[in-house]
Amino acid sequence: MQGAGSRSGRVRLARPCENSSVGIQTQLRRAISVFRFVALGYPVLLGALAFETLVRPVEAALLVVVLAAWTGAVSHRYRHRGYEPKALYADLAVTAAAIAASSWALATDGVPISVGPWLAGSVLAWAAAWGRRSGAIAGAVVAAFGMVFRGGVHESTVNEAALLVLTGFVCGHLVRLGVKAEQRMREAAERNAAARERERLARDIHDSVLQVLALVQRRGTEIGGEAAELGRLAGRQEEALRALIRSESYRHPLxxxxxxxxxxxxxxxxxxxxxxxxxxxxxxxxxxxxxxxxxxxxxxxxxxxxxxxxxxxxxxxxxxxxxxxxxxxxxxxxxxxxxxxxxxxxxxxxxxxxxxxxxxxxxxxxxxxxxxxxxxxxxxxxxxxxxxxxxxxxxxxxx
Structure with missing residues (x-):
């Protein structure tokens, strides 16, 4: 599965069991859920148009109901628990089972009807959770089941395989770029907040501590004796504080x-x-x-x-x-x-x-x-x- 370390220069994608990524991945989960429900319209529409020629119309209707129920259940789980490994594997298994069931239930005169874009739902989930490599692997698995249960290798299944693999790879790559950009924006916001806080502290130090130290140094020199030594120490601390305030190295580097x-x-x-x-x-x-x-x-x-x-x-x-x-x-x-x-x-x-x-x-x-x-x-x-x-x-x- 795809992760990242700071030394390799790759951005670290959130692990499936983590719920800490609440930015772009949260939005992706919602978008993928909407896509999956919309994609259900494809088998519903084709089944309705070819209803009279379906070999098993009742089983076809039940299959669509099951797909809708699973879509609702897994989308709810992703939304509230994030991308957990067991949910992702179950999603991929249900998608593979849906391909096998559709080849039997959604068939007209022996020709199976594909559930179409709905198959990409689990592929997109894998890509959003684990990155482009996992997205491509999930797409290849779904495509392989399509070839097994829909007549082997032919133009239709090859086109479907290419689309699924590319969808998983491209989606995972875009997630990687989005998470990296989100991290950079968060770091920039933190640097700006830190810079503002440093400026505020510098003003407070200048208005209070530095002025007191300067006064102690001046009065100690005027009084002489042990007070002069105290004034000298205050002067050193004043110099150190001023150097700290104006030092460019105090800024948080990129x-x-x-x-x-x-x-x-x-x-x-x-x-x-x-x-x-x-x-x-x-x-x-x-x-x-x-x-x-x-x-x-x-x-x-x-x-x-x-x-x-x-x-x-x-x-x-x-x-x-x-x-x-x-x-x-x-x-x-x-x-x-x-x-x-x-x-x-x-x-x-x-x-x-x-x-x-x-x-x-x-x-x-x-x-x-x-x-x-x-x-x-x-x-x-x-x-x-x-x-x-x-x-x-x-x-x-x-x-």
């Missing part, structure tokens, strides 16, 4: 990827030097976000625990095998065993915010430090793991 280089570049400032490749370092959006959060935690640790004069160097490297970010500072360093002590005390900044995030992405984080020699945090995520994590990371985190 292809679901983020540029880690731009996310890391937000930290560049008077005391932070960033070195990165000249070309974008693209990762799945969630992977890039988690990686950038670990880097931000490492930079924040320097600002929280080191003197104001401490400088930070941030190096981003990208090769065919892995993406590596190193955060190095010239601060006082970390005493041996201090990180283990902090973790035992419940202070999990490095253990969770840095090592935990990188480990969850399938990578490694190493902290190298010595008293008086500064600290270096190296975070490395393999390329294949990072790309796979973009598709499955949310599921691993239980989202």
């Amino acid at each position: 292809d679901g990827q983020r540029d880690l280089r731009e996310l890391v570049g937000r930290h560049e400032g008077a005391d932070v030097t960033v070195a990165a490749p000249a070309t974008p370092v693209l990762l799945p959006a969630e992977t890039a976000r988690q990686f950038a959060a670990a880097v931000a935690s490492a930079v924040d640790n320097v600002r929280e625990h080191c003197p104001a004069s401490t400088r930070v160097w941030l190096l981003l490297e990208d090769d065919a095998e892995a993406v590596t970010v190193s955060v190095r500072d010239d601060g006082p360093g970390i005493a041996p065993g201090r990180l283990a002590e902090a973790a035992a005390e419940g202070r999990l900044g490095v253990a969770q915010s840095i090592e935990g995030r990188i480990r969850e992405l399938g990578g490694t984080a190493a902290v190298t430090s010595a008293p008086g020699e500064g600290t270096e945090v190296e975070m490395r995520v393999p390329r294949l793991t990072a790309e796979a994590g973009g598709a499955g990371g949310d599921a691993r985190r239980g989202r």
Whole structure:
């Protein structure tokens, strides 16, 4: 049956047991139901015109009643439960049985009358549920029964076979295109809504938080002493917030990827030097976000625990095998065993915010430090793991 994965570039059609697709497929179910009832007019009209020559007129009338009842029952089931596998298989089986019954009941002087367009109903249902390949297969099955019960291979049955197979294939292809277009429209609407929300948040931040931070920085500088240090920290946070607001990488990309280089570049400032490749370092959006959060935690640790004069160097490297970010500072360093002590005390900044995030992405984080020699945090995520994590990371985190 036809499905799709993100890597193959094919759109994922709804499985028959799913009821989540409420757009184009809901409309198709209704259209196919209308078509099937209208198509019943074909055997009714032919039977009425040739009623006097029918070999079994009573059985022919009963057959039409049964077809109408089945059409109503299966259309109702599709409408309320979606395309369930057992209903689809039953529909195809009833269609095959209708071909056999019509060759016996709808016959004039030994020549069977086809139930015509009604046969395409189950083929269209298969195509709408499972795609073009399944639609073509269903059409071939119905056509094969037609050849068996209506005199073998001749012009009439060959034409009918071609129409049924093409109908299933084309309908399935159009459904595929329609679902893909519907997904793109939904994603575009979500991006627009997210962009509007970001603009609203940016206005709120500018009108409240940024102004307060600017005031704290200015007043702290005027007062001096410990207040000046508080003002300096407020100024850093103000710069970081402004960079976040104006960063283009904060926008949701069309292809679901983020540029880690731009996310890391937000930290560049008077005391932070960033070195990165000249070309974008693209990762799945969630992977890039988690990686950038670990880097931000490492930079924040320097600002929280080191003197104001401490400088930070941030190096981003990208090769065919892995993406590596190193955060190095010239601060006082970390005493041996201090990180283990902090973790035992419940202070999990490095253990969770840095090592935990990188480990969850399938990578490694190493902290190298010595008293008086500064600290270096190296975070490395393999390329294949990072790309796979973009598709499955949310599921691993239980989202």
